[in-house]
Amino acid sequence: MNKNKIRTYQNILGVFFLRFLIFFTIFFLVLFLYIIFSKGYKVLSWDFISKFPKDGMTKGGVFPAIYGSFLLTVLSVIFAFPVGLFTAVFLTEYAKPLWLVNAINISINTLSGIPSIVFGLFGLAIFVNGLKFGVSLISGALTLAVLILPIIINSTVEAIKTVPKDFAEASFALGATKTQTIFKVVLPAALPGILTGTIISVGRAAGETAPILFTAATFYTRELPSSIFDEVMALPYHIYALVTEGTKPALQKPIAYGSALILLVLVLGVNLLSIFIRSNIRRKRKC
Amino acid sequence: MKTENKVMNFKGLKDKLFFIFVTLISLFVIVFLVGIIYSIFKNGYEIFRSVGIIKFVFGFNWFPTYEPQEFGIFPLIIGSLAVTLMSIIICIPFGLGSAIYISEIAKPKEKEFLKPFLEILASIPSVIYGLFGMVFLAPLVRRVFNIDSGFNLLTASIILGFMVVPVVASFTEDALNAVPLSLREASYALGANKWETIWKVVVPSSISGITSAIVLGFGRAIGETMVVLMVAGNSSRIPRSLLDSVRPMSSTIAAEMGETAFGTLHFHALFGIAIVLFVITFVLNIITEFVRHRFIIKRY
Numbered sequence: 001m002n003k004n005k006i007r008t009y010q011n012i013l014g015v016f017f018l019r020f021l022i023f024f025t026i027f028f029l030v031l032f033l034y035i036i037f038s039k040g041y042k043v044l045s046w047d048f049i050s051k052f053p054k055d056g057m058t059k060g061g062v063f064p065a066i067y068g069s070f071l072l073t074v075l076s077v078i079f080a081f082p083v084g085l086f087t088a089v090f091l092t093e094y095a096k097p098l099w100l101v102n103a104i105n106i107s108i109n110t111l112s113g114i115p116s117i118v119f120g121l122f123g124l125a126i127f128v129n130g131l132k133f134g135v136s137l138i139s140g141a142l143t144l145a146v147l148i149l150p151i152i153i154n155s156t157v158e159a160i161k162t163v164p165k166d167f168a169e170a171s172f173a174l175g176a177t178k179t180q181t182i183f184k185v186v187l188p189a190a191l192p193g194i195l196t197g198t199i200i201s202v203g204r205a206a207g208e209t210a211p212i213l214f215t216a217a218t219f220y221t222r223e224l225p226s227s228i229f230d231e232v233m234a235l236p237y238h239i240y241a242l243v244t245e246g247t248k249p250a251l252q253k254p255i256a257y258g259s260a261l262i263l264l265v266l267v268l269g270v271n272l273l274s275i276f277i278r279s280n281i282r283r284k285r286k287c
Numbered sequence: 288m289k290t291e292n293k294v295m296n297f298k299g300l301k302d303k304l305f306f307i308f309v310t311l312i313s314l315f316v317i318v319f320l321v322g323i324i325y326s327i328f329k330n331g332y333e334i335f336r337s338v339g340i341i342k343f344v345f346g347f348n349w350f351p352t353y354e355p356q357e358f359g360i361f362p363l364i365i366g367s368l369a370v371t372l373m374s375i376i377i378c379i380p381f382g383l384g385s386a387i388y389i390s391e392i393a394k395p396k397e398k399e400f401l402k403p404f405l406e407i408l409a410s411i412p413s414v415i416y417g418l419f420g421m422v423f424l425a426p427l428v429r430r431v432f433n434i435d436s437g438f439n440l441l442t443a444s445i446i447l448g449f450m451v452v453p454v455v456a457s458f459t460e461d462a463l464n465a466v467p468l469s470l471r472e473a474s475y476a477l478g479a480n481k482w483e484t485i486w487k488v489v490v491p492s493s494i495s496g497i498t499s500a501i502v503l504g505f506g507r508a509i510g511e512t513m514v515v516l517m518v519a520g521n522s523s524r525i526p527r528s529l530l531d532s533v534r535p536m537s538s539t540i541a542a543e544m545g546e547t548a549f550g551t552l553h554f555h556a557l558f559g560i561a562i563v564l565f566v567i568t569f570v571l572n573i574i575t576e577f578v579r580h581r582f583i584i585k586r587y
Binding site for chain 2: 007008010011014015017018019020021022024025026028029031032035036039082083086087089090091093094100103104107108109110111113114115116117118119120121122124125126129130146149150153177178179182200203204206207208209210213214236237239240243244253256257260263264267268271272275279
């Protein structure tokens with residue numbers, strides 16, 4: 001009898017302990033968000049978002065950094081998306097010969113485990129020095145594109161796999177070819193899932209610092225980039241440079257807090273959008 | 288009839304062409320991987336040739352800018368391992384606890400509420416984690432331990448640990464979900480309660496999946512750059528305590544590549560570090576795959 005009592009207490013305590021662990025993780029996240037928001041919101045204003053930096057980075061806004069991050073992100077997704085989409089189509093719809101499929105899967109796995117700083121060196125060696133693009137928007141975007149490619153492929157594969165086999169079979173039965181079936185039946189049905197994955201990769205590309213450190217980013221430009229071979233300012237690098245390399249820390253730190261808040265809001269917004277799309281898909285599936 | 292055949296043939300040709308196109312596109316992934324390996328080995332090879340692989344990996348002094356230059360990365364490797372090991376120790380209770388809670392205890396509604404938090408944690412850019420470490424955690428650690436600077440191994444490990452929680456949690460959850468429901472039901476039928484079922488049935492039977500999740504988290508943490516660059520303190524000595532400042536491999540590359548001229552020995556040495564880093568993450572990846580594979584074979 002007594003032993004059973006101990007077991008019951010153990011059970012209650014154990015479940016409570018697990019609950020504590022997950023809530024502590026959430027507490028860490030909330031604390032983190034609170035610190036970044038409370039430091040950043042004082043700096044934030046329309047001028048901060050829309051104006052150029054002034055007086056050696058001690059005053060003014062961060063518009064060029066926002067604009068640079070936007071260009072880097074959009075370009076990298078434009079490069080990575082078609083490659084990722086068709087690779088996923090190959091892996092799910094054709095998947096032959098087997099040795100090639102295995103080689104591709106191993107490559108995707110390996111790519112997604114490579115540290116981001118190594119991507120930076122790759123970009124430096126291949127795009128900046130090898131292809132002579134220099135430290136530029138295009139070098140950074142291509143480096144980021146290689147970095148986010150595994151994310152796009154994996155999420156697209158998952159999205160295509162959730163499309164019921166009957167859809168494709170019905171399409172074949174109606175006399176459609178494989179290509180027609182892929183473009184008119186499978187991909188449209190998988191579209192929300194593919195979008196979710198792409199959105200997540202947008203967030204990832206916007207937030208990465210190490211890959212653009214030597215391939216694209218610069219601390220200060222007088223003008224917005226006029227071609228893809230110009231250096232750009234970028235939000236993540238801007239934050240890093242302001243807190244570590246600045247000459248007037250007291251004046252520059254607040255700008256870093258403000259930039260961090262903008263970047264955080266952008267990335268969180270993008271991710272909430274993807275969570276929202278996904279829960280919408282689930283609800284539709286249930287009906 | 289004849290024209291119809293032609294149309295069919297044309298369609299067949301289009302199908303064939305599309306297949307070839309898709310196959311060619313999917314070769315890009317392999318090309319990129321080979322490109323990465325080629326670029327770091329081509330640029331890093333020089334340091335192995337002129338310093339020697341043993342002296343490079345096990346040398347105790349990293350003095351790239353002094354005369355005479357010395358390129359020993361052993362302290363950097365130890366720095367990386369120390370930060371990573373510590374962060375994994377911090378991560379394991381929270382990562383596994385969260386996964387077990389979500390998979391075994393939470394009701395569906397609760398699950399839907401909790402999981403986005405982990406996803407948000409995973410999506411935050413590392414540079415903002417670094418900023419958080421600089422403005423909040425480092426001063427806190429400094430005050431708590433009454434030391435001169437809060438930029439040390441402990442501060443970096445705490446932040447890194449929580450950064451890796453979502454990775455470990457999501458892979459652990461997959462492993463737990465792979466445990467058949469019948470095992471849990473059998474355990475309950477024998478009179479076991481929830482806690483006993485979790486620890487004596489579910490966790491033991493998914494232990495290889497959980498192990499591979501932890502190894503994967505280790506790989507993520509060792510490659511992370513911005514957080515260690517911003518809060519680990521950057522002293523290239525071998526750390527003797529948790530409160531010592533360290534300089535891991537990744538942050539050494541990030542900190543020094545900007546000031547290094549193309550083609551110098553220092554330049555090659557930084558690519559040499561990248562090779563070591565790549566080899567470590569590659570081996571960890573293989574271990575993860577191997578463990579996961581064995582676990583699948585064992586089950587079916």
